[in-house]
Amino acid sequence: MLQENTALIPDMIKQIPLVNYVLLASILFVIGIVGVLIRRNALIIFMSIELMLNAVNLLLVAFSAYNSDPNGQVFVFFIMAVAAAEVAVGLAIIVMIYRNIRSIDIGLLNKLRG
Numbered sequence: 001m002l003q004e005n006t007a008l009i010p011d012m013i014k015q016i017p018l019v020n021y022v023l024l025a026s027i028l029f030v031i032g033i034v035g036v037l038i039r040r041n042a043l044i045i046f047m048s049i050e051l052m053l054n055a056v057n058l059l060l061v062a063f064s065a066y067n068s069d070p071n072g073q074v075f076v077f078f079i080m081a082v083a084a085a086e087v088a089v090g091l092a093i094i095v096m097i098y099r100n101i102r103s104i105d106i107g108l109l110n111k112l113r114g
Helices: 001-017 018-038 042-066 071-101 106-112
Strands: none
Touching: 018 042, 042 071
C-alpha cells in the first residue's frame, strides 16, 4: 500500500499547473528578499534567507516531478543539509553577538570592531 501511495505523488503534483508552483515560489522568494533588505533583526534575516532557500527547493521539486527526474529532489536533500548547517552556525554567531552587545540588531554590529 505504501508503494502505491508513493507512486501517486508525482501524479498528484502534476495535477496542479506548473505556473502555480512558480508563482508561489516567486512570492515566497520576494518575501524573503524584502525581509533581508528591510529588517534589522538578525533572526528575522536568517528566517528570510531560509524562506528563500525553501522557495528554490519548492521549484526544484516541482520541476523534478514534472520532468519525472529525481535529480532535482536529490539536490533538494543536499540543499536542506547545507541549510541546517548554516542555521547552526548562524545561530551560534547570533548568540555570541547577543552575549557581547546585548542586542541582535545588525545596526549595532559596528561596536564589535577594534
